[in-house]
Amino acid sequence: KAGVTQTPRYLIKTRGQQVTLSCSPISGHRSVSWYQQTPGQGLQFLFEYFSETQRNKGNFPGRFSGRQFSNSRSEMNVSTLELGDSALYLCASSLSGQGGYGAYNEQFFGPGTRLTVL
Amino acid sequence: AQSVTQLDSHVSVSEGTPVLLRCNYSSSYSPSLFWYVQHPNKGLQLLLKYTSAATLVKGINGFEAEFKKSETSFHLTKPSAHMSDAAEYFCVVSNAGKSTFGDGTTLTVKP
Numbered sequence: 001k002a003g004v005t006q007t008p009r010y011l012i013k014t015r016g017q018q019v020t021l022s023c024s025p026i027s028g029h030r031s032v033s034w035y036q037q038t039p040g041q042g043l044q045f046l047f048e049y050f051s052e053t054q055r056n057k058g059n060f061p062g063r064f065s066g067r068q069f070s071n072s073r074s075e076m077n078v079s080t081l082e083l084g085d086s087a088l089y090l091c092a093s094s095l096s097g098q099g100g101y102g103a104y105n106e107q108f109f110g111p112g113t114r115l116t117v118l
Numbered sequence: 119a120q121s122v123t124q125l126d127s128h129v130s131v132s133e134g135t136p137v138l139l140r141c142n143y144s145s146s147y148s149p150s151l152f153w154y155v156q157h158p159n160k161g162l163q164l165l166l167k168y169t170s171a172a173t174l175v176k177g178i179n180g181f182e183a184e185f186k187k188s189e190t191s192f193h194l195t196k197p198s199a200h201m202s203d204a205a206e207y208f209c210v211v212s213n214a215g216k217s218t219f220g221d222g223t224t225l226t227v228k229p
Contacts, residue, residue, distance in 0.1 A: 106152070
């Protein structure tokens with residue numbers, strides 16, 4: 001079974017530009033979550049999509065947005081890029097997502113997209 | 119509200135000696151707990167998970183963790199470190215629709 005794939009793997013942009021990252025989950029997985037990883041802030045949750053709907057959201061500004069398609073593939077968009085957006089962006093898929101109380105939700109991570117903003 | 123504290127940002131051991139990576143958590147409800155490992159320039163890989171079944175959880179590559187509710191801890195251990203274990207390790211608490219990651223512990227293994 002193929003794992004989670006993310007494209008592109010590396011990206012260099014300049015301040016003010018926008019960027020779109022793509023994530024293809026494991027076949028059959030309906031939930032896709034996005035995370036930002038930086039040396040200073042660690043791993044921070046951006047949002048989760050399940051069946052084309054955003055189900056959970058972290059504390060990021062509105063410049064960060066996403067969507068999920070009917071085949072569960074997901075895209076993340078960052079508009080008006082800032083230097084501080086330089087990070088490794090990780091996508092994770094799971095069967096049922098982040099669930100409810102007491103539910104376990106094993107996530108499978110992709111290799112990430114390394115975004116550098118100059 | 120939930121939170122995770124990984125008590126050590128760096129741990130260094132010699133090859134063949136035991137590994138202990140410490141994690142304390144806080145959660146309003148019975149959480150699911152995970153340990154993930156991240157090798158340089160790679161994504162995260164699940165080592166093991168606790169989901170309210172057995173309190174001693176065995177994972178891949180010889181790792182295990184014990185859930186102690188009274189101490190709100192979920193420490194990761196391995197009897198004998200291998201060079202390939204050198205990586206960053208994340209403790210994760212998950213409940214009520216959100217996952218919270220610890221700040222990570224970098225494990226160094228000396229030959």
